[in-house]
Amino acid sequence: MIDGVVVAALTPFDEQGALDARRIPPYVDYLLDASVGGLMVGGTTGEFVTMTSDERIEAVGAFARAVAGRVPVIAHVGHAAPAEACRLAARAAEAGADALTAITPYFHPVQPAAVEAYFRDVAAAVPTLPFHVYNYPEASGTRIAPATFRGLLDVPNLAGVKLSVATFAEVEPYLDLLGKLTVMSGNDALIVPFAEAGGTAVVSGNASVRPALLVDLFAAAQGGHTAAVERLVAELDQLRELTAAAPDRLKAALRGSGVDIGEARIRTV
Structure with a gap:
């Protein structure tokens, strides 16, 4: 199972907006030097909604080559079209x-039966790779109920769930699965209570800028080191205020750390 801080990786684009894979190797080295637990490629922080399917697969391949087996690379393959999500899953494996993860079909709310069918199909597209459900209701428009997720527990390659939810109360129904599946909190504001509840893996967008900060915070929270947690949370709060989890702001902050990952296609400022 995946553990530690998984970086929600940024996707590099050049000044003309083209995918710029040559920037990936030094970026990967910067992240891995902080002892992160893995990389999630092509997720929300990675601006997947702005990318073609070919670009998404090119990015997965470039990150996988740069990582070279040092940590797991989790490819996000979610798509508004379920059939395309299945094709992306197969291509990401190649x-x-x-490992794979997929957000629900987005924009239009999806009924529970269709959500279950979607995840079963995407997982079955590559039965040899671990598959993680990606629950991000504020972005996708669909909230996956805990009962819907539990209906997927018989999927042979179901490995876990990423919970990009607003409150810890939405995480609590999954805590009994810790140790059985990989349960990942995807909200930086919930890192401390999640660690204190026994959580062993988080996915962080701000770790794409300051990976060591998130690694140190998660370890301190798991170890009950209150003074260190308070200090590191204050640093993280400053970073969260600066970036607002927006790709262009994250990339600007990363440049301030000495790593240039290029421009963003999504502009918020």
Whole structure:
């Protein structure tokens, strides 16, 4: 199972907006130097909604080659079209992904039966790779109920769930699955209570800028080191205020750390 801080990786684009894969190797080295637990490629922080399917697979391959097996590479393959999500899953496996995740079909709310069918189909597209459900209701428009997720527990390659939810109360129904599946909190504001509840893996967008900060915070929270937690949370709060989890702001902050990952296609400022 995946553990530690998984970086929601940024996707590099050049000044003309083209995918710029040559920037990936030094970026990967910067992240891995902080002892992160894995990389999630092509997720929300990675601006997947702005990318073609070919670009998404090119990015997965470039990250996988740069990582070279040092940590797991989780490819996000979610799509508004379920059939395309299945195709992306197969192509991501061929490109070198170690595991897969998929957000629900987005924009239009999806009924529970269709959500279950979607995840079963995407997982079955590559039955040899671990598959993680990606629950991000504020972005996708669909909230996955805990009962819907539990209906998927018989999927042979179901490995876990990423919970990008607003409150810890939405995480609590999954805590009994810790140790059985990989339960990942995807909200930086919930890192401390999640660690204190026994959580062993988080996915962080701000770790794409300051990976060591998130690694240190998660470890301190798991170890009950109150003074260190308070200090590191204050640093994280400053970073969260600066970036607002927006790709262009994250990339600007990363440049301030000495790593240039290029421009963003999504502009918020």
